[in-house]
Every structure is written in C-alpha cells, then in structure tokens.
Amino acid sequence: MGQNTHKAVIAVLAETLPGERRVALVPADIGKLAQYDIVVEAGAGLNAGFVDEDYSAAGGKILARAEAIAAADLVLAVRAPDFAGFAPGKVVISLGGRDAAVADAAAKAQILHLGMERLPRITRAQSMDVLSSQASIAGYSAVLEGARHLDTLLPMMTTAAGIVRPAKMIALGAGVAGLQALATARRLGAVTYGFDVREAAREQVESLGAEFVFPDVPDAKAEGTGGYAAAQSDDQQFRLRRALTEALSRTNLIITSAQIPGRVAPILIDEETIAAMLPGTVIIDMAAETGGNVTITKPDQIVRHGRVTVIGPTNLPSAAPTDSSRLYSGNMRTLLTHLCKAGPLNLQAGDEILDALAGDQALPARAAA
Template sequence: MITIAAPREPAPETRVALVPEVVAALVRPGHRVLVESGAGSAAHYPDDAYAAAGAELVSAVDLSAVDVLVHVTPLPPGALGRLREGAVTLGLAGPAQDRLEPANRRRVTMLAFEHLPRTSRAQAMDVLSSQALTAGYRAVLEAAVRLPRFFPLAMTAAGTVPPAKVVVLGVGVAGLQAIATARRLGAKVAANDIRPDSAEEVRSVGATFIDVGLDAEAGAGPGGYARSLADTAAERQQAALAPHVADADVLITTAAVPGRRAPRLVTASMVAAMRPGSVVVDLAAAGGGNVEGSRPGQDVAVPSSRGGGTVTVVGLASAPSDLPTDASRLFAKNVANVLALLTGDDGELIMPLEDDIVDGMALTHDGRARHGLDSSHDTAGADR
C-alpha cells in the first residue's frame, strides 16, 4: 500500500487536490492518506471531514515519507528536493524547466495534468477540462453582475427589455459551458472557434455560429484542440470578428493553446468600439490574454469610442479558484482516476510507462527529463 499526501496550497489558491469523498475511496483498500491541516478550509472541506473519511491530519507534510504527492499549483523546486528518492508528484506543473533538475536529482517522477493525452480513455482524468467547466460557468456570472442591464428578455407593463447579446470566442469546454450558462440566463448568444467541428458544437447548445471565413482545418491541432494562427490569418480573424464584438453587450474569451501564450483575438480598438457599459471577460488573462489590455485579477475600464462611458475588461486570474468546492471535487476525482493507473494488483506503487496516459504525463522519470524537455541534470536525452 502507498502513502498519498495533499498539502495546503499556497495563497491565493483556494482549491485542494483531495476531498473527503475521494480520501475515503483511497483509504478503503488500505492506502495511507495524509492531509495537511487546513488544506481544504478555503474550499469548505473542514479537517473533521477529512478525519472522518480516514485521513491522517498533519501540521506539515513530511515529504521524505510520501510515495505520491498530489497538488493543484505547481510545486516549488525546493519541495521536489525534499521528496524521497523515487517519489511521484501528480498535479499541474506549469512551465517546468526550473523543476527538472531537482526532480531528476531525487529521481522523482513528475506527472503533469497539462500533458495528459486528449483521448477518450483519458477524459475521466482530464483536469484541464474539469476546471475549464467551472471557468466557463464563472465567466458568465462575473459578466452578469457587472453588466448594467438584464441578460434575459423582459416583457413588462412599462415596456419590453431586449435580451443581452453575448459573444463567446473559443468553443472548448469553457466556451461551451459559457454559452450554455448565458443561454440559461436568457441571453442571445453567438460564438466562434477555428476548429473544424466547432460550428456544430455551437449550434448544439443553442447559439449562433460566427463564420469568419478562415480555413478551419488550419486551426486544428493535436487531439482536436486549437493551435495558433499565422499572423496574417489572425489579423483577418480580428477584422471579421470586429463587427460582432462591437455589437455585443458581453464578450467572453476562452481561447488557449496548451503550452503556449494565449492567442490575441481582440485588440484594444475592438474593445473601445463596444457600447458604454459593455463587459469583456478574458479567461486567458493569466496566460497572456486573448484581449489586449486585460490584466489577471483586475477590472480595467476602457473608454468607449461610442459617445462616452467605459467598457469593463475583466481579467480572471483563476476562475476555478472562485468556485473551490466543486472545482476541488472534480480535481480530486481526476486525481483518483490517475492514481488507479499507478496502483498494482497488490496495492503497490507502479509506473506503467507503456500506458499512453502515464507516458504522456511523465515529465521526468528515473533521473531523466522526458519528451524533449531539457535539464542541466539530464544529458542522456528523453527516456521513451
């Protein structure tokens, strides 16, 4: 049996990598689960609930005694250096270059959710998708509370209030959830994505597809995810989207390219052309921003060129962290599904690199960086 630990995440992160429900499922077959005291407090999972589920509450996780360390935010290099030799980390890795050397020195296997293969079998382990679901929902709520008008159509004795017009750019999991949430609130929704199958997806949730006339196949990347457009194509896309953005009351952008800076979809002049009081929510603000001028964790007022007033640009730093209870529940279930792949028939820790999911997620293993990643401690090349 193995020892699994979940630390308290550093502020401002409010999520936790394990929730009591998942702890109970891990303890049942005999695994030992350590949870740092207060780890779930910000997500409204109290210490008592973890204890009742069978976790051992500790004031600080002894990293030298852990087989698998599960986490939400990328681990600091110093923590990797304190893990026992051969331990496993499982969580979000972010830019990992500064973590490779300490991980390899301790022969730690780093499993990164960002590198999970986008396959049907991996869907139950896909943290990026589960957290994007919460982000898309949250983006619409953030827009709704800032918009100085109704989302739904309202017919009253005093007159009719037309529905808000919402435009969503990027139709992955976050975008589809944003469309569905805006529709449930009664808005009129249109959306665009460069992936070839996005038009059908948009229409399936009741929105209008914005066709910008680009070769959709050029935007299809591995696993069906979008990839960056060439500069000329991006400019044509912006020009085609400009009138739709100008006519919107709410603009929500969700486009991201895994491992790269977020594509710039909306220029400052496009924002300024929106009506006074309009709201823009940029879910990609922390990754460089889909919207020029957005700032992670800040509301930016942009003067409107249409008769005074401002447009509010909301840069969400981490939308899932604003819904930590359910975001943590989904994250923890993703973690448990990966842990099932790492547990042998006798409950021992295994590392089945022949499995495409484990192989794809492993950034380091047995003292080497993998998949072409560089490390000053890794002179032998990728272990594949």
C-alpha cells in the first residue's frame, strides 16, 4: 500500500444489497482516469443503465467478480461489500464508514476500508463529497415519493370545475437534502416552509422562496462543527417538538432530514404531534436509516397512524440510479485523481483527506523526505 511503480488497478463491483441500483464508477469517467487500469465486474452497471459494452468501449476490462477482486489494488463500491473472497491487504473505497459492522468485518478480513462518510469537510474535498451529491438526489426523490402518496395535488390549479388550492410542504432540516426538497416542492407548485435549529440556515431557506420557521425555544437552537446541527438533550428535543406542532398541523407534506454524524437522529415528531396533523398528511422520514426523526418510523416501511402516513425510505438515491451514479462516480473520480496526483498511487499516512477516510485504521507511515 506504499509507493507503486506499476499502474494501479481499480475494480468496480456490482452491488449486492437488495434495492441498491447505483454503480460506483460510470463509463464516462474511465477515460478520465488514465493513470489507472480499470476492471469492471460483469453486469456492475446494468441497474443504473450502463451495459458492459459501455465499459469496454471506455477502456474497462470486464471480469467475473472473483477475478476483478483478485486483480485490484483498489476496489470501488457504493455499499461496503461483505469482503468474502478478499485477500488480506486489499483496499476498499465505499460508503459504510460509520457502520460498526462494516468496521468489524474489515478488521477481521484485514481489509483497509476507506469510508466516504469520513471525508473531511474542507474546501478541497468538496468535489469528493458523496454525501452531499447523493443527498441532493434524495431530497428530490423524497418530494416525488411524498407527492405520490398525498391525497391532494401539490400545485394550484384553476379549472372549469373549480380551484385546487396548493399544498403546503415543510422541510425539517435545511441541509443539502432539505434544501433540494424545498426547491423541488416549490417547482412543483407547493407553498413551502423550512425549519432548522441553525439560524444560519435562514438565508438558504428564504433564497429558495420558502418561509423560514424558527420557533422560540431557548437553548434548542445550536450549530455544531462542520456546519452540522449540534446534538440536543431529550428535554430540548421535547420542547422543540411542542413548539413545532402548530406549524406542522397546517402542512400536507413533511420531509424530515435532520441527522447528526455518528449519532442517532433527533426526534422531531412524536405521536402527540401526529395527532394534531391534517387528515391525509404524508411524512417522508429521510433519517430512517439512523433511527428516524419520527417516533413511529420503520425503515423501508409505510406506517399509518390514523389518517397520517409515515414513510421511512433508506435508499432514495437509487430511485434515480443513472444520475445518482454519475454524481457518485464524479466524486470518486476526483478522489482517485487526488490519490495519484503526485505520480503512482500513494496510500501513505500524512494526507489530510486519506487520513480522514481511513479513520482509526493504520496507514503506512510516510517516508521522510
């Protein structure tokens, strides 16, 4: 894993998680990575709309899974593979950097797992930020999913039979996903509102034509490191829920996306709040994978509480796998270019980005100049 004199080999694997339709590298990016030899597992891009012939035409070599893994210096995936058939010392780059089960499996298999969630929030790493690129797709998809389950239409319509009033939509959490949800809902004609515990989010919410909701709850508003919201106590969360109830009782579509890295998602909506909602209200809980922002959320299930529907999708980017794969691939291409920016592949300690991706795992020491 130190300096290499040969051209490093990248393997692009097919995803094995049910419902995962993305691929880690698309054909268009293969030609932009001439410093690597690239092998692709047969069928890796099919679910995202990319056939093997596309990869071959771009310069990739199609291999069976075991052959691709065996040939690789770096293995790329969207979701962390189970490491079955991986020789000790292999390097895998994928999501799963905050998953304890992935970390344990990698340690047991003696695999260096570079988790993309660990990417540092610094300016020169922005073009590698898969969490942001995929959150943008997820925010868009969340609104479409919510609209599909609503009993009403999002836009206002004037017809000979009467007027259809526009639906009201609110995004709880004004990160990348929440802001994209607001932009999408507004384009579809909804009246939009945005909430975040960070006062700094007001300008972004209002720039999208939404009204910023900021309940007067002392000590419940906080900004953590890296632009994320800070964790709140149970009491702060309770008081915030009660303060939000009035605003939520007047909305038809609610998109929640409040998450704190490495922590269980904060509870923003409980059963008392749900009881006050309009009949037919739909909640899309984008934080379902980390516990959910709603007390009754169940991952990848639809839960009905009276006339309110709560949906907890955990893989919204896969709803648009072609574009989400293109964005993920672009992030990955930038990272791979960075790893070879000074010549042969270098996975030694001392690089701010690489050190962050490795987390607590040991990297080879950088040789003294």
